[in-house]
Structures are given as structure tokens and as C-alpha cells.
Amino acid sequence: xxxxxxxxxxxxxxxxxxxxxxxxxxxxxxxxxxxxxxxxxxxxxxxxxxxxxxxxxxxxxxxxxxxxxxxxxxxxxxxxxxxxxxxxxxxxxxxxxxxxxxxxxxxxxxxxxxxxxxxxxxxxxxxxxxxxxxxxxxxxxxxxxxxxxxxxxxxxxxxxxxxxxxxxxxxxxxxxxxxxxxxxxxxxxxxxxxxxxxxxxxxxxxxxxxxxxx
Amino acid sequence: xxxxxxxxxxxxxxxxxxxxxxxxxxxxxxxxxxxxxxxxxxxxxxxxxxxxxxxxxxxxxxxxxxxxxxxxxxxxxxxxxxxxxxxxxxxxxxxxxxxxxxxxxxxxxxxxxxxxxxxxxxxxxxxxxxxxxxxxxxxxxxxxxxxxxxxxxxxxxxxxxxxxxxxxxxxxxxxxxxxxxxxxxxxxxxxxxxxxxxxxxxxxxxxxxxxxxxxxxxx
Numbered sequence: 227x228x229x230x231x232x233x234x235x236x237x238x239x240x241x242x243x244x245x246x247x248x249x250x251x252x253x254x255x256x257x258x259x260x261x262x263x264x265x266x267x268x269x270x271x272x273x274x275x276x277x278x279x280x281x282x283x284x285x286x287x288x289x290x291x292x293x294x295x296x297x298x299x300x301x302x303x304x305x306x307x308x309x310x311x312x313x314x315x316x317x318x319x320x321x322x323x324x325x326x327x328x329x330x331x332x333x334x335x336x337x338x339x340x341x342x343x344x345x346x347x348x349x350x351x352x353x354x355x356x357x358x359x360x361x362x363x364x365x366x367x368x369x370x371x372x373x374x375x376x377x378x379x380x381x382x383x384x385x386x387x388x389x390x391x392x393x394x395x396x397x398x399x400x401x402x403x404x405x406x407x408x409x410x411x412x413x414x415x416x417x418x419x420x421x422x423x424x425x426x427x428x429x430x431x432x433x434x435x436x437x438x439x440x
Numbered sequence: 441x442x443x444x445x446x447x448x449x450x451x452x453x454x455x456x457x458x459x460x461x462x463x464x465x466x467x468x469x470x471x472x473x474x475x476x477x478x479x480x481x482x483x484x485x486x487x488x489x490x491x492x493x494x495x496x497x498x499x500x501x502x503x504x505x506x507x508x509x510x511x512x513x514x515x516x517x518x519x520x521x522x523x524x525x526x527x528x529x530x531x532x533x534x535x536x537x538x539x540x541x542x543x544x545x546x547x548x549x550x551x552x553x554x555x556x557x558x559x560x561x562x563x564x565x566x567x568x569x570x571x572x573x574x575x576x577x578x579x580x581x582x583x584x585x586x587x588x589x590x591x592x593x594x595x596x597x598x599x600x601x602x603x604x605x606x607x608x609x610x611x612x613x614x615x616x617x618x619x620x621x622x623x624x625x626x627x628x629x630x631x632x633x634x635x636x637x638x639x640x641x642x643x644x645x646x647x648x649x650x651x652x653x654x655x656x657x658x659x
Binding site: 272273274275276289290291292293297302308309310311312314315316318319343348349350351352353354355356357360361387388389390391 | 467468470471494517518519520521522524526527528530531537539541542543544546547549550561562563564565566567568569599609610611612613614615616617618619646
């Protein structure tokens with residue numbers, strides 16, 4: 227797959243297990259439902275108060291009272307439920323959301339995530355990102371290996387303000403998958419066509435290599 | 441049965457005094473009490489307001505209108521980035537901003553309405569948002585002490601309200617409205633439609649009437 231974002235979403239879809247409750251961040255995570263295997267079903271949670279997010283509505287079916295956390299129109303599936311914001315975040319902090327999938331600006335060698343503020347940029351407030359990375363049982367970070375400037379995003383220490391420490395469980399880039407066994411960044415999967423040399427070049431953080439059988 | 445006062449938006453908003461803290465429901469403009477906000481913008485001189493709301497509207501829309509009038513002294517919420525004018529106002533020092541993680545913001549309001557003096561949360565520990573806050577390690581996990589949030593007046597929106605003040609919310613327009621209704625000295629509920637008491641199934645009442653002081657019909 228040539229589009230790095232689609233490659234990341236396609237791989238990230240395989241991190242989700244049938245029946246799980248998942249919260250999908252803005253951007254790449256939102257592409258994941260299109261890549262779920264036939265028959266695989268997850269329950270999508272949106273922190274503004276809906277469990278059971280369905281597909282985007284057709285233009286003539288948009289309901290102004292039915293949006294996701296990006297304030298974009300959505301639908302609700304059969305079996306969906308609505309709740310207030312305090313209940314929604316109690317669900318998140320209380321560990322009832324199985325997986326949060328989100329983008330990041332940087333992830334450190336210890337799994338610290340920075341995904342809410344860039345010094346000098348006009349960002350005021352973190353929204354629900356901190357609650358999600360702390361509360362979800364598994365945190366899957368989907369991001370391109372490098373920023374548009376070419377800077378690696380997997381770094382020794384985050385230089386941007388962190389969202390949470392030791393929070394990432396999996397990092398999925400367009401070339402590779404990393405995990406944190408014993409808390410240490412470890413390359414566990416290289417995609418077909420990707421090389422270790424290439425991944426080393428685009429990764430600033432030190433990492434171990436323990437490739438899983440494909 | 442004693443029904444709640446049903447007022448015009450202008451009458452209701454006349455209670456807002458300069459220097460007060462006002463909670464405003466809604467996630468962006470979804471579920472925001474837009475008729476009450478418009479009345480506050482057009483028919484009130486109250487200034488130096490502290491606004492407790494997840495966002496400060498959008499440019500020139502919702503609370504974004506009040507921002508343009510220069511009547512907001514301070515904003516407390518979780519995400520003001522969605523209104524670039526609010527970002528500019530904070531960066532230039534025209535308004536103060538207190539930003540919390542969204543779940544902490546919601547829980548602080550819940551605590552304020554539930555008589556809780558504060559709570560420890562792991563969210564935000566070790567980040568910029570924990571600076572200056574008391575922290576402690578609970579069961580090996582760093583936590584931050586967060587204080588409750590209350591307001592003088594809460595402005596909330598519900599799709600339906602009955603004459604007693606019971607409220608029913610529609611879809612994701614519920615968001616912060618139910619907790620805010622509990623956390624103010626006075627709660628003014630804007631309703632999309634006013635229905636006869638008994639029409640809303642008791643099981644479907646999300647805000648019992650005890651929390652609502654007066655009702656305003658959406659324009």
C-alpha cells in the first residue's frame with residue numbers, strides 16, 4: 227500500500243479484537259473501520275457521549291445532535307447508548323474502554339506520548355487525550371515514522387509536552403510495529419519491503435529488535 | 441403541582457451579574473443553549489464573567505459572540521483551540537484560561553454538584569497540566585488532586601423539558617448539560633420543546649426537576 231496513512235490504518239485494524247470497545251482518534255485512527263476483517267466487529271466509543279458509533283451519514287441523513295469527538299456527523303448502530311460527559315470519562319478512566327487508538331507527535335523510548343501541544347503553536351487545551359491514554363486498557367499509537375520536516379517521531383525523550391508517561395503499548399508506523407516489553411521500545415514487526423536499516427534511519431530512539439514470526 | 445417558572449430568555453438572563461461564574465453546556469455548538477447565549481450577548485451588560493464551558497464557541501458563534509464583546513474575564517474548559525479568536529485572546533492576555541483534561545473537567549463539575557470537595561485522578565500526572573497541583577501516589581500510581589467546579593448560574597440545553605423542569609436530552613446533545621445542571625446556585629434550562637408533566641417517561645428523565653430553577657423555550 228503506497229499511502230503511508232492507509233498502510234498504518236490497515237495494520238492497526240489487526241490490533242483490534244472482535245467485540246472490543248475502542249476509541250478512535252482523529253486522522254489515521256478514523257480510517258481503521260474500513261480495514262476490519264469481514265465479520266470482525268468492534269464497538270466504537272466517542273468521548274462526547276456515545277457507545278456504538280456507526281458509519282458517516284449520507285448528506286441528507288445528517289443529524290445536528292449526533293456527532294463524534296471531532297464534531298463530525300456520525301450515526302449510531304443498533305444497541306448504541308448515549309451518556310453524559312462525566313459518565314463517558316468515568317468509562318474511560320475506569321478501564322472500561324479496551325483500546326484507544328490515537329496519533330502522536332512524538333513517542334519516547336519509554337512509551338511517553340506527546341500528542342497535544344507543539345511549543346509556539348496555538349493549542350489551548352488537551353481535550354480528552356490525557357484521559358484516554360491513561361484510562362484505556364491498551365493504547366495503540368498510529369503515526370508516520372517521521373514528521374513532515376523529516377524529524378523522527380520515535381525519540382529518546384519527548385521534547386514536546388507529554389500527554390502521559392509510559393502510556394503507549396504499541397506504535398504502528400508505515401514500515402514497522404513497535405511494542406514495549408518490560409517498558410523498553412522493541413521492534414517486533416517489519417512490513418514486507420521495509421528494512422531494518424531504513425527503520426533505524428527514521429527512528430531516533432534506541433530500540434531492541436525481537437521480530438515476531440509473521 | 442408547582443411548575444417551574446417559564447420565562448423569556450431576556451428575563452432569565454437578567455439574573456446574570458458582572459463578575460459571576462457562568463457554566464454553559466454543549467460540546468462545541470452541539471447541545472449548547474444558543475437562545476440563552478444570544479440573550480446574554482444582546483440583552484445583558486454583565487461583564488468580567490468567568491465562563492465554565494468545554495469550548496468558547498466558534499468565531500462569532502455561540503460563546504464566540506460573547507468573547508468578541510470582551511465580556512469574558514476567564515475561561516475554564518478543556519479545549520479552546522476550536523475557536524482561534526479565543527486562542528488569540530488568551531495569548532494576548534485579554535482573557536485568562538484554565539485548561540483541564542476533559543474528563544477531569546467533567547468530573548470536577550460532577551463533584552461540584554455532588555458535594556465532593558475534590559478528587560485524585562491519575563490523568564495529567566507528570567504533565568504541564570499538573571503543575572502547581574497537590575499530588576500523591578495511590579497504589580503505586582501518581583495522582584493529581586483536582587478541586588470541584590461550581591457556578592453562580594448554569595445555562596443548559598435539553599431537547600425536551602416538562603413543566604416541573606424534568607429534562608430529556610437527545611443523542612450526543614446531552615454531553616456536559618446534565619452535570620452542569622447540578623453544579624450551580626441557579627440552573628436555567630433552555631428546552632427545544634416544553635411538554636406536559638408526565639409525558640417524559642420517568643426512566644428517561646436524565647435531569648430530575650430538583651436541579652432546574654427556570655425554563656426558557658428555544659427561539
